[in-house]
Amino acid sequence: MTGRRRPFPVPERRLPTDEAAELLALVREIAEGELAPVAAEAEERAARLQEYPRDTYRVLGKAGLLGLPYPEEHGGGGQPAVVHLQVLEELARCWGTVAMGVSVHVLACHALARAGTPEQVRRWLPDLLGGDLLAAYCLSESGSGSDAAAMRTRAVRDGDGWVLTGGKAWITHAGMADVYTVFARTSPVADGGRASDGISAFLVPADAAGLSVAAPEHKMGFAGSRTAQVTFDGVRVGADRLLGEEGRGFAVAKSALDAGRLGIAAVAVGLAQGALEDAVAYAREREQFGRPVIEFQGLGWMLADMATAVAASRALYLDGAARLDAGDDPVRVRAAASMAKTFCTDQAVRVTTDAVQVLGGAGYVTDHRVERLMREAKLLQIVEGTNQVQRVVVAGALARS
CATH class of the missing domain: 2.40.110.10 (Butyryl-CoA Dehydrogenase, subunit A, domain 2)
Structure with missing residues (x-):
């Protein structure tokens, strides 16, 4: 994936500081250089031999990526949600398993960071955020x-x-x-x-x-x-x-899930972005009847719809992240997180499925990763609360507004 031309439009990045821009550039370098080349083989070995990438989380922890939304004084990155979630998207674009694992780890640290005593936080949180401990x-x-x-x-x-x-x-x-x-x-x-x-x-x-x-x-x-x-x-x-x-633990659990659902939304966009890039690259190179298949209107419009779905999904999860960062009303934050989780994961299923269609028979075999992305996208409609439950949350917020 390194060096591949990105499809137009290049994903817009809303980064509040130069430091955040440098962080995302580092993440992209790690994801494309270290994760993408090994993802397919690692997934195959996990399925066949039950070998899992535990050491990868230690490496990401040392790079400061396991604690981005938590305070710097405890070893975190002190980054807002709009930055943390875009990091998850970049990781998912290259290896969905790792991105989801980071999201879950951050989710599991929430109760300690939010509800723990100062002594509990000092005792356990730094090792969790630094990658020495996995949660x-x-x-x-x-x-x-x-x-x-x-x-x-x-x-x-x-x-x-x-x-x-x-x-x-x-x-x-x-x-x-x-x-x-x-x-x-x-x-x-x-x-x-x-x-x-x-x-x-x-x-x-x-x-x-x-x-x-x-x-x-x-x-x-x-x-x-x-x-x-x-x-x-x-x-x-x-x-x-x-x-x-x-x-009082359930309130803590719900608060964690608001951020966690936005995390899953970002992971979904990363999977969809990766599938879109693969589909566009294939359609540019694959020729039929003497020209690249991307020039055929039926397929070109399919790619256009895929790109639109990815861009709209990204905008929606970033809106939820901005509300979370701004300390918006909890009901509105919860509804925004549920909307983002539902829309982004539904669109990820659609985009990855269409990517398989663009590649045709090639997309259905494991030589190309789009078939794996399609299978992975399905899970995201289920985890952190099914999309049916997310619709219940949104409807409830509308009833109370």
Whole structure:
């Protein structure tokens, strides 16, 4: 991919400072020079041998890319969301697994950074942001995916600590992570109360007795992203592992998901951008009836629609990022994040599917990456809350506006 001509128009970048522009240039250099050349083989080895790119996250951590939206005093980059999300897009353009992994890691650090005590933050956050520790986010369960507040994982007080019992499903980095941000019910729902009441957040070390990880799921895409169930069989943690107020964890989870959904939107745009570039490059080079196929109106218009979808998606997630950075009303931020997640991932599925069509038979074989991008794009309509749930969130915001 290095040196390839970019299709018109060149993606517009809204970068607030020269430092941010230099950062994005560095990310592009890393993504094109280090990630793109190994992505296909790494995905194949993950699917066949269950080998996962753990060391890649250490390298990105040393480059300062695992903590961009967090404060510099804790080892973060101190960058606004509009910069962090464009970094995710650049990573996804070359290797979607890594971009999504970075997004999940940033999401998993949120509860500690936002709700942790100063001592907890000093103790754990710098190593997480620097890449020495990798984090996983444990909210979903097999019986409560979209209805996360209906979780059955429990945390019970025991002396000066807590004992966690239950299981989480579809956990990215399961078995690779050093720590797990776990949401568990610490008190039952009171009569007339909300299901989200009584949920608390914990930072659980991976080596805690009673914590086990199942075999990785075999997925149709994102093979390099290790996904598995995590079980807590009487896992005991100290009182210092509770993040924030007891019973107030679900608000922290929702806040993290707002940023996380924007992250998935950015990843989706990166996948779509990569597919668009591959399709345009192929259409310029492939000749039929004595001329490049891009000159045929039917195919040219398809590429034009793809480029428009990518540009519109990028504008939408950047709008959500700007609202998040500006401290806009939480309801509006949540709605903007849900709109961006829904639109960007829907368009990524469309664009990657059309890219396969542009390449024809060549696009359906693994020699070209567009078939992998199409499979990967599908997952993004599901993770961080299905697109059907995102529409419920947007409709609810409209009802209250």
